[in-house]
Amino acid sequence: MKIKGNHLFNIIITLTGLGVFLFAQETQAQISGSKKPNIIYVMADDLGYGDLGCYGQQKIQTPRLDRMAEEGVRFTQHYAGSTVCGPSRASLLTGKHMGHASLRGNPRWTSVGKPVDIPAEEVTVAEELKRAGYTTGIVGKWGLAEAGLEFMPLYQGFDYFYGFRKHLTAHNYYPEILWENNDPFHPEGNDKETKSGQYSHDSLTSKAFHFIKQNAGNPFFLYLAYTVPHYELTVPGDSKEPYKKLDWEERKMPAKRGSYYHDPDGNVTYAAMVSRMDRDMGKLFDLLKTLGIDENTLVIFTSDNGHEYDKGFFKSNGPLKGHKRDLYEGGIRIPFIARWPGEIQPGSVNDHISAFWDFLPTACDIAGVRPAGNIDGISYLPTLRGQKQEAHEYLYWEFNERQGPIQAIRKGHWKAVKFYKKPLELYDLSKDIGEENNVADKHAKVVTEFEQLFTGARQDNPYFPLSPHPRVADKFK
Numbered sequence: 001m002k003i004k005g006n007h008l009f010n011i012i013i014t015l016t017g018l019g020v021f022l023f024a025q026e027t028q029a030q031i032s033g034s035k036k037p038n039i040i041y042v043m044a045d046d047l048g049y050g051d052l053g054c055y056g057q058q059k060i061q062t063p064r065l066d067r068m069a070e071e072g073v074r075f076t077q078h079y080a081g082s083t084v085c086g087p088s089r090a091s092l093l094t095g096k097h098m099g100h101a102s103l104r105g106n107p108r109w110t111s112v113g114k115p116v117d118i119p120a121e122e123v124t125v126a127e128e129l130k131r132a133g134y135t136t137g138i139v140g141k142w143g144l145a146e147a148g149l150e151f152m153p154l155y156q157g158f159d160y161f162y163g164f165r166k167h168l169t170a171h172n173y174y175p176e177i178l179w180e181n182n183d184p185f186h187p188e189g190n191d192k193e194t195k196s197g198q199y200s201h202d203s204l205t206s207k208a209f210h211f212i213k214q215n216a217g218n219p220f221f222l223y224l225a226y227t228v229p230h231y232e233l234t235v236p237g238d239s240k241e242p243y244k245k246l247d248w249e250e251r252k253m254p255a256k257r258g259s260y261y262h263d264p265d266g267n268v269t270y271a272a273m274v275s276r277m278d279r280d281m282g283k284l285f286d287l288l289k290t291l292g293i294d295e296n297t298l299v300i301f302t303s304d305n306g307h308e309y310d311k312g313f314f315k316s317n318g319p320l321k322g323h324k325r326d327l328y329e330g331g332i333r334i335p336f337i338a339r340w341p342g343e344i345q346p347g348s349v350n351d352h353i354s355a356f357w358d359f360l361p362t363a364c365d366i367a368g369v370r371p372a373g374n375i376d377g378i379s380y381l382p383t384l385r386g387q388k389q390e391a392h393e394y395l396y397w398e399f400n401e402r403q404g405p406i407q408a409i410r411k412g413h414w415k416a417v418k419f420y421k422k423p424l425e426l427y428d429l430s431k432d433i434g435e436e437n438n439v440a441d442k443h444a445k446v447v448t449e450f451e452q453l454f455t456g457a458r459q460d461n462p463y464f465p466l467s468p469h470p471r472v473a474d475k476f477k
Helices: 005-033 063-071 085-094 125-131 199-214 236-245 266-290 356-367 442-454
Strands: 038-042 073-079 133-143 160-164 178-179 183-185 220-225 297-303 332-339 348-350 396-402 404-409 414-419 427-428
Touching: 038 085, 038 266, 038 356, 038 442, 063 133, 063 266, 063 297, 063 332, 085 356, 125 133, 125 220, 125 356, 133 199, 160 199, 199 220, 199 266, 236 266, 266 297, 414 442, 427 442
Parallel strands: 038 220, 038 297, 073 348, 133 160, 133 220
Antiparallel strands: 073 332, 160 178, 178 183, 297 332, 396 404, 404 414, 414 427
């Protein structure tokens, strides 16, 4: 049978169109099947290295975070950006350690006595991920717009913000002011003194879940910066009930201390605060499964620095020495759990040495973009996937409050701590994780190497010099 030219032409066009249609369908299916993974980064506030069951905690119940570790990877040598809140969070967002960071201390401890925030020209992880097509949100404690509204999250790469603009207001759990995007509002019925209204941790959880639901169809990055278990110590009664039955020794807390309005029994309250957060982490994983995005979502859980509350009852720093405001391990080594079904080997434990400033390049690695600025971090995505990992030459910190300037460097199994005008302390963490034995006098060559590193690891910053702060300078005369 012969086919006339016009009919033949029409058949060819039809088949061609069908081929294009099928190709387009296949391509769309490939795109849908390879959608960029969501990233949820959850940060507790002042949670110690030993405060979770999977890190050895015996008293505080954290079943959902322990299960997270069973379903993912638990890092044993992950470090905060600093030993206090503000600079630690700045390090996370900018990928820089304290030797290069623009923000190296909390607001009251700058050389001029005025707060410093992340400059507009610095590139944050949120800006990097927006460039890669992500919707970005922060719920919780920002604490990086102390100097002015021009430093709010929406000007630093975030599409959505709900929570606390400043540190001080974040320290009350029935706050009288919160922010949504760039607008402040006063939660109805909240009174921090009578502890009435809505417990802020609960409202943060609710807003975080709403953000996830709204953006479940497209790649998103959520930075969920909880304020639990930072002072003040208070929590609704339902979270206390399991602990009241245990007949623990009481630690009496003052009803008011500074801006804090504590509950009477510190031990029960502290444990209940951590367990309430653990409960909500379980709800988070349940939500991801309900939305069908569980397997395409990396969830990270960590803390911004070491603990502040515990005096030994909970062993919150585990085997480590020190706590918040120290550069010993207890002040900067923190819990870190990552869960990503199909990508992370369940139940794995990893001793890769990593820090907050590694998150930005890791997020870029996941999103398929190169970091735009100069950073100190190295992506730990290979470690998450159980692959060979590039190691840091060293990690660096500095901190300057009441004790005067302190510096610390981790290099391999060695750890050096240097106080102002005092001899360098040297510890072999492979044998002495508790930093009990200063071996500087036995390793002169290593000490010389570290002295050189302390000089070369930092750039001068006029707001954060390595000299005693004016508020405490008389102690060092």
